[in-house]
Amino acid sequence: MTELLYHTDSYVQEFEATMTAVLSEERSVILDQTAFYPGGGGQPCDFGSLTIDGVVYVVEKVKKQGDDILHFIGGTSPLPTIGSVAHGTLDWTRRYKLMRTHTALHVLCGTVFRDYGALVTGGDMEPGKGRLDFEFETMRGELVREIEVAINKEVEMEREIRVKILPREEAFQIPDLIRTKINLLPGGITHVRTVEIVGLDLQADGGTHVRNTNEVGRIHVADYKSKGAINKRIYIEVE
Ligand SMILES: [Zn+2]
16 A cells, blocks of 8 residues: 555645566556555646666656556666565656646636636647636637636735545535536545635635745636537636
């Protein structure tokens, strides 16, 4: 079982960990703890490196498998052994941009729900760019400009972002979480991680976020598209 450092502190860029398993065929390693985000909830995985006994292994892919996080290491150098100590370093430029993009999408989601009552049906992101699909019957260019103004106002309000890990029963009492389909969580999950943009948005979410909307910077609505009668897609970009 890997301890997820990014769950309680998204700003960990470097960490020390002990190798608990090595899967030689696929060249992946499992650590007792990690700051590498394995991907999920629309946020892609982190890249970076693991330095073990002076050898630098490039982390090319990260994946969650049960309670473990697999770090896929490139190259052909001999694999490290179980028990060795690794120094992990994230590609912070990529990760921080993903944090700003992910928070920007929550600002969009919270604002559109508050102002128009529209729910999110899907989404995706890459560093600096993202999209959300909304249940929105009509969307015109004018409305999109209105949304762009509103989301940037939220950024400028310097709203704090709080992450909590709550017992399942407690999370189920929060009305705001019900709309983000918390009830679809598998029965075995005992705790729910919540990400709150104070005063704007509250979601059950496993991703990494910035501490304050002022770190997001200006959000640009790059495009919008109709994806069927009631689904509308909004594309955003952060600098
Ligand atoms: Zn999210």
